[in-house]
Amino acid sequence: MPALPQQMYKHFTKNAKIFSILSLKTNSFVIQIGFVMLNQSIILNNLRKEILSLGGIKSPTSKLAQKHGLYMLKDNFPLGIFPTASMHEFITNNPSQLAASTGFVAATIATCLPDNAIIVWISNAHQVYPAALSLFGIQPHKIIFVHPTNEKETNWCIEQALQCNSITAMVAEMSNLNFYNSRRFQLAVEKSKVTGFILNTQTNKINTTACVTRWKIESLPSEFQNKMPGVGLPRWKVELQKIRNGKTGNWEIEWANKKFQLLNPPAIVKESFQQSKTG
Amino acid sequence: MPSRYVAIWFRYLKTDWIIRRNPALANMPFVLYEKNHGRMIVSAANFLAEKKGVYAGAILADARATIPALNIQEDPAAIFEEVIQKMAVWFIRYSPIVAVDAPDGIIINATGCAHLWGGEEEYIGNITTRLQQLGYTIKIAMAGSIGAAWALAHYGAEASIVQHGDKKNALAFLPPVALRIDDEIASRLQKLGLTSIIDILDIPTPSLRRRFGNQFIKQLQFALGYIEELMVPVELPAEYVQRLHALEPIKHAKGIEIALQKLIELLCTQLQSVEKGLRHCTFKAYRIDGKIVNIDINITRPSNNCAHIFKLLASKIVELAPGPGIELFVIESNTVEPMPTAQEEIWNVETNELDNKNIAELMDRIMNKIGPQQVKRFLPAEHYWPELSIKLATSLQEKQTIPWANNKIRPQRLLKHPEPIMVTAPIPDYPPMLFKHKGKLHRIVKADGPERIEQEWWLQQGLHRDYYYVEDEAGNRFWLFRYGHYDVTKKDQWFLHGYCT
Numbered sequence: 001m002p003a004l005p006q007q008m009y010k011h012f013t014k015n016a017k018i019f020s021i022l023s024l025k026t027n028s029f030v031i032q033i034g035f036v037m038l039n040q041s042i043i044l045n046n047l048r049k050e051i052l053s054l055g056g057i058k059s060p061t062s063k064l065a066q067k068h069g070l071y072m073l074k075d076n077f078p079l080g081i082f083p084t085a086s087m088h089e090f091i092t093n094n095p096s097q098l099a100a101s102t103g104f105v106a107a108t109i110a111t112c113l114p115d116n117a118i119i120v121w122i123s124n125a126h127q128v129y130p131a132a133l134s135l136f137g138i139q140p141h142k143i144i145f146v147h148p149t150n151e152k153e154t155n156w157c158i159e160q161a162l163q164c165n166s167i168t169a170m171v172a173e174m175s176n177l178n179f180y181n182s183r184r185f186q187l188a189v190e191k192s193k194v195t196g197f198i199l200n201t202q203t204n205k206i207n208t209t210a211c212v213t214r215w216k217i218e219s220l221p222s223e224f225q226n227k228m229p230g231v232g233l234p235r236w237k238v239e240l241q242k243i244r245n246g247k248t249g250n251w252e253i254e255w256a257n258k259k260f261q262l263l264n265p266p267a268i269v270k271e272s273f274q275q276s277k278t279g
Numbered sequence: 280m281p282s283r284y285v286a287i288w289f290r291y292l293k294t295d296w297i298i299r300r301n302p303a304l305a306n307m308p309f310v311l312y313e314k315n316h317g318r319m320i321v322s323a324a325n326f327l328a329e330k331k332g333v334y335a336g337a338i339l340a341d342a343r344a345t346i347p348a349l350n351i352q353e354d355p356a357a358i359f360e361e362v363i364q365k366m367a368v369w370f371i372r373y374s375p376i377v378a379v380d381a382p383d384g385i386i387i388n389a390t391g392c393a394h395l396w397g398g399e400e401e402y403i404g405n406i407t408t409r410l411q412q413l414g415y416t417i418k419i420a421m422a423g424s425i426g427a428a429w430a431l432a433h434y435g436a437e438a439s440i441v442q443h444g445d446k447k448n449a450l451a452f453l454p455p456v457a458l459r460i461d462d463e464i465a466s467r468l469q470k471l472g473l474t475s476i477i478d479i480l481d482i483p484t485p486s487l488r489r490r491f492g493n494q495f496i497k498q499l500q501f502a503l504g505y506i507e508e509l510m511v512p513v514e515l516p517a518e519y520v521q522r523l524h525a526l527e528p529i530k531h532a533k534g535i536e537i538a539l540q541k542l543i544e545l546l547c548t549q550l551q552s553v554e555k556g557l558r559h560c561t562f563k564a565y566r567i568d569g570k571i572v573n574i575d576i577n578i579t580r581p582s583n584n585c586a587h588i589f590k591l592l593a594s595k596i597v598e599l600a601p602g603p604g605i606e607l608f609v610i611e612s613n614t615v616e617p618m619p620t621a622q623e624e625i626w627n628v629e630t631n632e633l634d635n636k637n638i639a640e641l642m643d644r645i646m647n648k649i650g651p652q653q654v655k656r657f658l659p660a661e662h663y664w665p666e667l668s669i670k671l672a673t674s675l676q677e678k679q680t681i682p683w684a685n686n687k688i689r690p691q692r693l694l695k696h697p698e699p700i701m702v703t704a705p706i707p708d709y710p711p712m713l714f715k716h717k718g719k720l721h722r723i724v725k726a727d728g729p730e731r732i733e734q735e736w737w738l739q740q741g742l743h744r745d746y747y748y749v750e751d752e753a754g755n756r757f758w759l760f761r762y763g764h765y766d767v768t769k770k771d772q773w774f775l776h777g778y779c780t
Contacts, residue, residue, distance in 0.1 A: 095692070095778050096755035102691045103780025118633060120641075129693035129777065130657045131669050134683040141672070141679050142633060145655045146645055153649050160644055166637035219780070221724065221754035231688075231725045231750045234780045255780075 052078050052245055069111020072253070072262040073238075078245040082112040085193040086212035087186045089177060091241070093203045098173075101217045102128060103136060104236055105197045107255055109169050110137035113195055117168035119143045120161040122154060125173055137258050155181050162188040162196055169195045175202040182209035214242035220252060235263070281443045282507070283421060285373075285387040285403070286428035289363075290416040292383040294325035296362055297352065299414045308346050311354040312339045322354040326416065359383075367513040372565045372607045373406060375516040384432070386425055386510055395524065399440050407438060413569075422446060425510060426502030430457035446503055451477040458498045464491050476502075517611035519555075521545040528567050528604020535564070535596050535605070540589060542610040547585045556581025556618030562592050564599055565607040572599050576647050579675055580639035581616040587640050591647050633675045642675065659683050663732050665693060665776070688727065688748045690758040690777025697774035700759065704773075707765045710747040714759065716775050721751040729761075748779065756780070 074080045090105065092098040109117050121128060121143050130140035146161070148154045154174050161170045162185055177200050189196050198211065206214075216239040222232030234255045240248050252263040289295065293311055298304045308328035312319045319339035328349065333342040343349050359382065367385050370377045376388035393402040403419055410417050420431030422441035430450055431439045434457040441449040450457070452475050456465045468491075473479055479487065479499070488496050500506045521542045529535060539562060550556060561575040574595040582588060646654050658679045660670040668684075702711035710726035728747035734740065742763035750756045756779035761772050 096753075099690070099692045099756075099778035099780050106691070116632075118638065126695050127692040129665075129669075129690055131659065131665075131683060132685075132689035132691045132693075132779075134685045135689075140669075140683055141656065141658050143656065144633075144638075144642070145657070146649070147653045147655070148649050149653070156648065157645055160641060164637055164641040166635045167641070219754040219756060221752070222750060229725070231727045231748055231756065234756075235754065236780075 049079070055244060067112055067114075069108060069260055072251065072260065073240065073249070076240060076243060076247040076249050078243070082108070083212050083243075083246075084113060084195045085189050087182060087189055087196045087198065087210070089182070089198045089200055089209055089211040089214045091206065091214065091216045092199055092201055097216075097218055098199060098201065100219045100236055101199050101215075102133075103234055103255070104215075104217045104238070105171055105199070106133045106136040106138050107260065108197075109171075109195075111259060113168050117142060118166070120146060120164075120167050120170045121172075122146045122148065122157050122161065122170065123173040124148055124154065136255065151176055158196075159184060159188055162194050163192055165192040165194065167194055169197065171197045171199065173199045173201055175200070177202065177209055177211075178207045179209055182211050186210045186212070211242075212244045213240065213246075215239065216241055280391055281423055282504075283389045283391075283393065283399070283423060284425045284428045285389045285406070285419065285421045286380065286425065286432035287370075287385045287387070287406070287410075288418045288432045289366075289383045289385075290418055291323070291325055292363070292415070293323035293354065293359060295415045296359070298325065304350060305414075307350055308333065308348065309350040309352070310339070310342060311352055313354040313356060322356065364513060368571065369569050371514060373402070375520065375522075376510070376512045377514075378510040378512055380429065384429070386428070388510065389421065403438050403440060422449065424502060424504035425508045426458065426498065427504065429459060430502055433457060447480065450502060451475065451480070455479060458495075458502050460491075460495055460498055464495055467491070517561075517613045519546060519549060519557075519613075519615060520609060520611040521549070523608045525606050525608065528606055530601045530604050532596055535599060535601070535608075536593060538608040539592055539596070539610075542608055543585050543589050543592070546610050546612070547583045547588065550583040550615065550618075554617060554619055555615040556583045557588065557612050557614070558616055559614040560588065560592075560610060560612040562599075563609040563611070564601070564605040565609070566602045567604050567606050568602055570602060572602075574598055576643070577651060578639075579642045579646070580636065581618040582636075582640070582643075583618060584640075587643070591643055594644075594647065639675060662735065664735060665689065665732070667735070667738070687730065688758070688779070690756075690779045692779075693758075693777040694775065697760070697776045699771050700773050700775045702759075702773045704761075708745070710749055711759065711773070714757075714773065714775070721755070721757070723749045724752055725750040746776070 068074070068081065070077075070082050073082070077083060090101040092101050109119060117138060119138065119142060123145070124147055126147060128145070130143055133140050133143070146157050148157050154172070158170065158172045158174070161167060177198055182198075185196055185198075188194075218237045218239075220235040220237050222235050224230070224232050236253050238251045238253050240250075242248060254261045254263055294309055297311070298309070304325075306327075308331055309325045310321045310328050310333060311323040313322045314320075321333060321335055321337045321339055321342050323335050324333050324342075328342075328346065331346050333345055333349070339351065343351075363379050363381065363383065363385070367377045367379045370385055370387055374387045374389050374392045378386045380386050389402065393399040396402040396405050399421055403421055407417065407419055418432050418437070420428045420435055420439045420441070422428040422431060423443050423446060427441055427446045427450060430453050431441065434453045435449070439449065455468045455473060455476055457476070468479070484496060487499075497506070501508045523538050523542050525534075525538065529538065542562070546560075557578055558581055559575065559577050561573050563571055563573040565571050574592060576588070576591045576595070578588070578591070642654060656672040656675070657669040658672045658677065659681050660668055661681060662668045698716065700714045700716045702714040704711035708729060710728055711723055713720060713722045715721070726747055726749040728749075729745035730748075731743055731745050733743045744760040744762055746758060746760045748756065748758055757775055758777040758779055760774055760776055762774060763769075763772065766772065
């Protein structure tokens with residue numbers, strides 16, 4: 001294989017369009033094709049990353065030293081990793097679902113985001129009990145609770161928190177998430193690299209939002225292995241209803257030994273990349 | 280710099296104040312009276328009444344006989360203390376140190392202030408004009424000591440200014456009463472034929488002391504400026520203050536913003552030079568109608584960052600009503616803390632600590648928008664009672680003293696007030712079989728408990744709670760409790776206290 005000019009090589013790996021034009025123009029066409037075959041997967045991967053980053057999903061940086069808490073969902077996530085620095089919406093229809101989502105979000109922050117996370121928790125319900133969140137491995141004294149009194153203040157506080165790059169995560173309980181405010185939140189996190197979680201308590205309708213994912217978390221009856229009496233470990237039915245550039249799915253997950261554990265390995269979903277353009 | 284004091288005497292404070300509120304009285308003789316041992320005594324008379332021979336202290340009946348068309352009104356004596364106090368606050372626009380000289384005078388420490396108005400004459404002139412516009416008759420004097428200024432304001436010529444070192448000549452021909460001495464001593468001096476201060480000045484001090492006492496000598500020395508006299512300012516000037524006079528009254532937000540920006544820059548430079556940071560600061564606007572409006576902010580972590588402080592204050596400018604216009608802006612702070620200049624970090628290490636400038640600034644923005652009590656952080660407390668087992672942290676820096684306990688089941692969402700539920704439970708201490716909350720029936724499949732939590736009698740009285748951690752058919756978990764022991768005669772014993780994950 002003749003050595004390609006340095007500049008041309010750069011074009012090859014970076015930009016597919018220029019690459020195809022160039023390859024048509026060159027004389028040693030066959031050799032070029034061979035080169036393409038070798039590097040196709042790398043090029044495609046790079047292209048995918050570029051598209052994802054344009055869509056707001058960045059590959060992990062040093063700040064977001066990645067932890068694979070939700071490793072069982074990796075086939076469904078873009079880049080195979082829980083999308084940090086983006087907005088996640090959780091649908092909650094009743095207080096029990098809200099409690100299930102509260103626990104799941106706390107566990108996600110502990111297992112997928114950097115250690116010793118600083119969390120801003122915006123809610124007007126005055127319900128979250130920090131002492132119980134240490135069960136999921138987060139430090140409750142690192143949570144700053146903000147209690148806005150109306151819708152306008154809630155939106156304002158969320159946006160301010162998301163713009164502050166010194167916090168790790170922001171959790172907000174709100175009922176009026178719509179396309180406009182969620183887009184503002186998503187744009188803010190893309191810049192500041194904060195991960196935002198919205199516990200959407202609006203029960204009657206689901207708005208279109210600019211959040212990267214939409215989840216629904218429900219509790220599942222717990223079970224002890226040897227049928228012992230009493231209440232077992234927390235279990236969730238995790239429903240990933242929407243994910244931008246990923247695949248939706250359902251899982252049953254248990255919280256054991258301070259990490260997520262999959263209960264029923266799902267049947268492998270064969271879905272091509274093209275078909276899953278949701279969100 | 281030699282001290283300069285201004286004394287102002289409101290000649291007709293009470294009547295002027297009432298005429299200002301009822302202008303119709305301005306052109307007629309008018310007196311205020313008060314009841315004294317069953318008699319009605321004139322307590323204040325206006326200029327026209329005095330011209331016709333009615334003075335304060337006369338008996339009202341006599342006054343009415345002298346002037347048949349006399350207007351009378353009862354003296355609202357109690358409010359004038361407040362009036363003069365407010366007046367003194369109004370004078371802060373002329374100098375930061377202003378004191379009340381009860382009952383109807385004001386003393387201003389004008390040291391280093393007059394040049395801002397273009398000189399002492401202009402300074403005095405400005406005060407006189409402004410007060411005349413407001414309808415007050417005043418006598419004013421400026422001198423190097425409080426005693427001299429007071430004497431000239433009360434007994435001297437109009438608007439006299441005594442130059443530095445000229446006090447003796449200025450006071451020479453005033454009566455001794457001008458020294459603020461007792462009536463008894465004054466009459467004794469009168470009896471001895473010492474009718475002006477110049478007569479006294481020639482007498483040796485020991486002889487004066489023997490005859491008139493120490494206080495008299497002291498007053499003389501105060502007037503001559505031999506001893507510095509103490510004055511009690513109406514408002515203590517703040518430690519860090521910046522003032523900005525507006526050339527013309529400012530009425531619009533943009534103008535206020537510019538003033539604010541300038542003042543913050545000055546204040547921050549001042550603070551930076553002494554390595555201090557603000558914790559609290561007040562931005563005051565003195566309006567031309569005499570009102571003072573202000574906005575203030577609290578800062579969680581000492582800061583002397585112009586942009587941050589400006590952002591916090593600027594968001595509150597809308598609350599500042601400019602009225603007819605603002606003539607003076609003042610920014611001041613009494614709460615400052617040391618703030619060493621930050622060292623540049625070589626490694627930009629992400630420590631994830633709460634003690635961080637960005638987080639403190641975020642908290643400031645949120646607290647100033649929605650109120651400081653709406654932002655909370657919790658630390659573990661050594662109590663079993665769930666409501667007491669967390670306590671509010673006082674600052675972002677406060678560290679926990681005990682670790683978080685997670686050996687007991689606690690709900691992730693705790694209801695603020697436990698909600699009553701209806702249960703079916705086997706007696707005496709079994710967990711419920713089912714419960715009804717807000718009309719919805721939950722069948723309990725699995726349960727843990729009871730966990731008995733007793734009241735801490737040294738804190739509060741009441742029964743214990745027996746907590747059960749239960750799971751219904753769908754897998755939803757709840758934290759229920761029974762208040763006290765099982766009792767068939769009691770209703771509403773069971774409560775839902777939280778939702779668990």
